[in-house]
Amino acid sequence: MTDVRTTAHQVLVENGITRIFGNPGSNELPFLVDLPGSIEYVLGLHEGVVVGMADAWAQVTGRPAFCNLHAGSGTGNAMGALLNARYSRTPLVISAGQQVRGVIGMEGMLANVDATMLAKPLVDWAAEPADAQDVPRALAEAIHTAVGRRMPTYLSVPYDDWDVECNDNARLASRRSVTVGREPTAGQIRRVVDLVQAAKRPVLVLGGDIDTDGLNDRAVQLAERLGSPVWAAPSLFRLPFPNRHELFRGVLPAGIAPISQALAPYDLVVVLGAPVFRYHQNVPGDLLAEGTRLLQVTDDLAAAARAPMGEAFVAEPRAVIEALLGALPSTHTSHNHSIPDEPSCAEGGTHPEEVFAALRKRMPTDTAYIVESTSTNSSFWKQMDLRHQGSYFFPASGALGFGLPAAVGAALAHRDLGTGRHVVGVIGDGSANYALPALWSAVNLGVDVDIVILRNGTYGALRWFADLLDVGEVPGLDVPGMDLTRIAAGYDLPALHLPDAEALDELLAVPRPEGPRLLQIDTALTQP
Template sequence: MPSVRRITHEFLERRGLTTVFGNPGSNELPFLADLPDGFRYVLGLHEGAVVGMADGYAQATGRPVLVNLHAASGSGNAMGALTNAVAARTPLVVVAGQQVRPAIGPEANLSNVDAPSLMKPLVGWAAEPACAQDVPRALAQAVFEAELQRRPTYLSVPYDDWAVDAGDNASAVLDRQVQRAAVPGGEQARLLTEAVAAARRPVLVLGGDIDTAGLFDDAVRLAERLGGPVWAAPSLFRLPFPNRHPQFRGVLPAGIEPVSRAFEGHDLVLVLGAPVFRYHEYLPGRYLPEGTRLIQVTEDASAAARAPMGEALVADPGAVIDLLLKALGGPGTPTGEYRPVPAPLTAEGPRLHPEEVFAALRDELPGDTAYVVESTSTNSSWWRQMDLRRPGSYYFPAAGGLGFGLPGAVGVAMAQPDRPVVGVIGDGSANYGITALWTAAQQRLPLTVVLLRNGTYGALRWFGDLLGVPDAPGTDIPGLDFTRIAEGYGVAAQHVDGVEELRAVLSRSPDGPRLVQVDTALTTPS
């Protein structure tokens, strides 16, 4: 009779979960024994980096990914990174080792007391099977829950379970399929299309889920058919629309009053693939202008339920886009030419303005480059200079938690080996996921990391001014040389002093990971 481990490995193989990101401890070793030849274990040196890499990989592939963590300590180390995966709706399946069953009650060392509760409320589902023979079924549920909810799940497994006979019914899990269809019904479709067709001045708001679901080009077709302005939802983690398209107005500000102001004069706000809304800075005001109707379409039932205003339809945004395109008739046209990129700003002194760096990236790298960005103080400079016209071009820490950038870039590069991938990372952010450089070196990824060094937590300084705390301690980080750090992890690195040197470096395609350190002037996010 096959063991729990063998049935589990076969289930994972059939579901395509054969790339495992992890940092194992003793409790995890029995699960990792006898991994089939087709499996790949990607070692990260810290659990935060492990989850960040898996997050980037899952977002870039669009498929669930298995994460292997160690009991309470490893799971706890990963929780900060997990917040980004939750906000990005990334289907991570986290499997953690647990002490042997007789040792859990006495709280022996490395036991995870009440393991499912540790990860709640972050994960969408968490469990520890009541018996060894339930492990394959429980793991299948973790995978299906992650797919259906598009949210990380968590399973704690006592390590003595893996060698137990799986039982007569265990193989029934191997061929299971769980699917969901979310197409609007007849009356729902009629009401929605009538509302959109009747709008005199509609505005379209697109969320990161549009790019995640592969709807980037479909969203462009819908926008051009509607003919109105297009905004990206606030707190953007994926770019759902070409940022220099003539109808694109930018990323909505993450405050109640400025969002409402952006909708002035519009009778309908159609939100596709986004919560309503992920505010950040508290700027109170009316949620919507007088006379403005909001309709939200999302697959995320929780996002629909918690919205403070408007109407919501829990449905597949792709199906809704198809429905509207058919109902609204022939193809539309963009309202004008793509907007030109302004000349980059320059800085006084030896440091480069971030706009000069981003202009170099735009000019020297291929148009299909995927950028993983974690340099929050340069946000306004980024959008002024970049011209992103392809799906999957932009990734950002979805919950704002630092430490996604470097690991996320590694994960995206692993998922898309034939596409140029660049991590644009601030010096304040880099330290949270710096160990991902080692994994990049071990995997020989053709990844470019552009490290913007300004010697401070720039976004934090900006927020200090907003909150009336300009003299808060702990905002400066002098004395860091990331070229030496990178070389210690096995990554080629160099410091560049000027724009022409930077452009020359970027024009050469890497044959492995490289880090380019650039000293930049301090800027603010907006």
Template sequence: MATVREIAHHFLQRHGLTTIFGNPGSNELPFLRGLPAGIDYVLGLHEGAVLGMADGFAQVTGRPALVSLHAAAGSGNAMGALTNAVYARSPLVLMAGQQVRTVVGMEGMLANVDPTQLMRPLVGWAGEPTCAEDVPRSLAQAVFEAELRRRPTYLSVPYDDWDTEASPNAAMIVERRVRRSATPGEDDLRALAGWVNTAKHPALVLGGDIDSAGLFDRSVALAEHLDAPTWVAPSSFRLPFPNRHPLFRGVLPAGIASVSSALDGHDLALVLGAPVFRYHQHEPGRYLPEGTRLVQVTDDAEAAARAPVGEALVADPGMVIEALLKRCTGKVAGEHRYLPAPEPPVGEVALHPEQVFAALRDTQPADTTYVVESTATNVAWWRQMDLRRGGSYFFPAAGGLGFGLPAAVGAAIGNPGRPIVGVIGDGSANYGITALWTAAQRGLPVTFVILRNGTYGALRWFAELLEVGTVPGVDIPGLDFAAIATGYGVPGHTVSTVDELRTALAAPTDGPRLFQVDTTLTTPE
């Protein structure tokens, strides 16, 4: 008879969870014993980096990923990175080891006290099997919940369960499949098409879910069919529309009054694959301009329920896009010629971030995937980059620092055929720095570009926005990322001029490399 562990391993293989990201503790070792040859265990040196790698992997592959965490302390280390995965709707399955059952109640060393509450409210589901025989079913539920909710789940398993003989029924869990369909109704489609056809000045607002669902090109087709100005929703974690397209109007600012101002003049705002809206800076005002109807289409029922304004249709955005292409009258428009980037400004003491981004644009392949965690340079980024393919841009979905370096590593593991570049601020880099070790050990051809300005640029901007004056803790001088990278096994280089940077970026690489570039301070807006 098979053990619980063997059934679990078989289930993971059968359902494609063959890449495990982890940093093991003693409670996890019994699960890891005898891993089948087809399962790849990706070791990270800190649980935050481990979860960030899994997040990047899940986003580029569109598949669930298993994250093996230690009990309470190790799980706690991962919670900062978990916030990004939640808002990216990454289907991660977090599985933590638990003490043996006879010791949990006594709160023995490494017992996970009340584990189902530990990761709430971040995870969509959390559980601990009631007995060893329930482990395979609980693991299956964790996977299916993550897929159906598109939200991380958490499962705590006492480590003495793994060697238990499984019941005859346990093997039946391996063949289970759970699917979800969110087909919009005919009445809903008729009404939606009617609103679009009668709108005089419709606008599209696209969220990261559009890119996650592989709808990048279809969103372009819809925008061109309607000849509709197109924004990216505030605080978006992916790019759902080419940023140099003539219909692209930029990323909506993350403030209530600013969003209302940007949508002024449009009688219809059709929001596809995004919450309404993920505001950041406090800007009181009307949610929408006078005379603007907002209609949200999302497969995220929670996002639809919590929106403060507009009408919502919970359905597959891809099906709605195809329906609108068939039912809506096409607008006559000229040829959509992509717009050139402006000449980047020149920094006086250090390089301007736009000079760095222009160098990336001109030297990297057109299908490069960029994992970006440099908050203070987002305006410079969109002014210079030319991204025309889906899966080109990833950003920490909750703004939690430590995403960029690990997610770039995870993206390289998940999509080895596509060039990966991590663009990371010096403040952010410290939170996920241990991911460099994993990149070095696996020889991943990732290019890391560290923008060093010696300060938390976004905090300086917020200090001005909040009118708090001079505050402590915003400067971080004395960091040498080229030396740090070399210590982790990644060749690190300091680059001072545009010509040096362009030459370095254009050189081929078959392994990881890091370029530290001193840049001038810019602001998010």
């Protein structure tokens, strides 16, 4: 007979799991015994780093990522990162070790009390098998659900289950497959085509799912066929359209009134691969202007169901885009890409635009940027020229601590895929402190990544919000006296403090050494 652990390992292998991102505790050790050689264990020194690395790795590879966390405490440490993964719709499988079954009810030390509720509502599915024989099947369900629904899932397993002998029925779980199809019906396609062809002033609003599905080039063709302006959906976590294309209008502001105003000139708003909408700033107003109708196409039923207005079709955006391209006449109009203006300067310091101009000038055009420097968003979009799929990643729910581990995870993913693409993490000094152990992971994994720290000594985005909310000066907004290069040295990570953007430009002009490095530069305070 085979034990539950061996069968569970087979489930992982059969479903293409090649890495386990984890930070083990005592409850997890029995699961890790005799791990197959085809599965590599990626250690993170904090559970937020573990999930952040896995999130980016899964987004880049398009494959499910598997995390192993320590009971309830480890799960709690990972909650912020898990929130980001939920809103980026990352296929993430979270496993957590549970106390032995006989002690859970007594709330023994390290018992994960009410384990299935702990991760909700951040996961789409959560379970703790009622019997050891059900562990392999539940593990397979966690994987298939994460992939099929494109959402994180959570499985808690008592650690005395792993050594139980597995019966023949339980072993069948390792030989299953699940295929998901989301093709729209002919009637749905006809409805979408009719609406678009009848529109006199259509506009496209594209979400991060377009980039996730590799549809950027097809979205460009669709916009050009329509001659339609393109907005990126608000609260953007991936870039679905070249940001300097002449049809691109930018990222929609994240308030009700400004979105309505931006979309008012159009009679049909076609939202592809995005919720409607992820508002942020409280700027009340009409959801849609008079005479504007909205059509949403998404494969996320929950996003379609909760939208407050418009018509929704739950289907793969890919199929709808292809149908529209087939129905619209071909055009051969050439479209231009704008050239960024000269970067702004700041008195007594380096303007973030100068940093981004140097990156644009010196880094490969297909560089993948992991961005967690909210107060410099405006400067970033003014200077960058991003034309390739997978060029931009941002914490999907704004939970800080994403940037450093995501940069490491993305670099690891590109190494696994053999793409040769370089990864740059653009991280604010405030944000960096949420996930400093990721620096150790970068060194331990030896990934090629540049971590650019923009140091302004304050939470710049909060200062902007303080003005927006008219609250005046409040405590807790400044973080002076930090030198990330000295912290990096403690992790044995090569690091430099650059005096200005000119020094950064000179450094980037020469071939970079292999492995990770941290580059810190002092910047002036700017607004998002």
